Amino acid sequence: QVQLVESGGGLVQAGGSLRLSCVASGRTFSRTTMGWFRQAPGKEREFVATFSWSGGSTFYADSVKGRFTISRDNAKNTVYLQMNSLKPEDTALYYCAASSRAYASSDRQYDYWGQGTQVTVSS
Numbered sequence: 001q002v003q004l005v006e007s008g009g010g011l012v013q014a015g016g017s018l019r020l021s022c023v024a025s026g027r028t029f030s031r032t033t034m035g036w037f038r039q040a041p042g043k044e045r046e047f048v049a050t051f052s053w054s055g056g057s058t059f060y061a062d063s064v065k066g067r068f069t070i071s072r073d074n075a076k077n078t079v080y081l082q083m084n085s086l087k088p089e090d091t092a093l094y095y096c097a098a099s100s101r102a103y104a105s106s107d108r109q110y111d112y113w114g115q116g117t118q119v120t121v122s123s
Contacts, residue, residue: 002026002112004096009117012086016121020081022096022114033099034072034079037107038092038119045095047105051079054102064090086121094119 008020024032035050049060049070058070069082079096094117097110104110 002032002098004098004112004114006094006096006114006117009094009119011120011122014086014088014121014123016086017082017084018086018119020083020094020096020117020119022079022081024077024079024096024098027098027100027112029077030074031100033101033104034070035097035099035104035110036070036079036081037095037097038090039095039116040089040092043092045107047107048094049081050103050105052103057103059103059105083119086119088121088123090119091121092119093117 003025006022031053033052036048037045039045051058051070051072067085072079096114098112099110
């Protein structure tokens with residue numbers, strides 16, 4: 001079992017920044033692909049970003065590319081999502097997820113999920 005705990009959400013004005021954190025436990029973190037997803041009210045959960053344990057590659061949704069950065073600190077078992085130039089359409093519940101796969105960009109490829117942290121961007 002893997003436990004994931006997100007933090008760092010909040011209310012921010014458009015154009016502002018937030019950094020989300022997710023601490024993982026229960027699995028060798030260095031061999032776990034970590035991802036961020038989000039779900040806005042009335043919408044399906046969507047992929048945001050992923051950081052592969054194999055080779056350290058990252059991949060982003062087009063909607064956040066150039067504004068969001070995913071990073072990880074294996075010594076702290078933590079993955080981060082730095083969100084800059086936030087827009088009202090970024091408002092959502094953001095989830096951290098873990099996968100044993102080397103590459104994973106679909107929610108079906110992730111095995112474990114956190115409870116989510118709310119991000120609200122005001123216009």
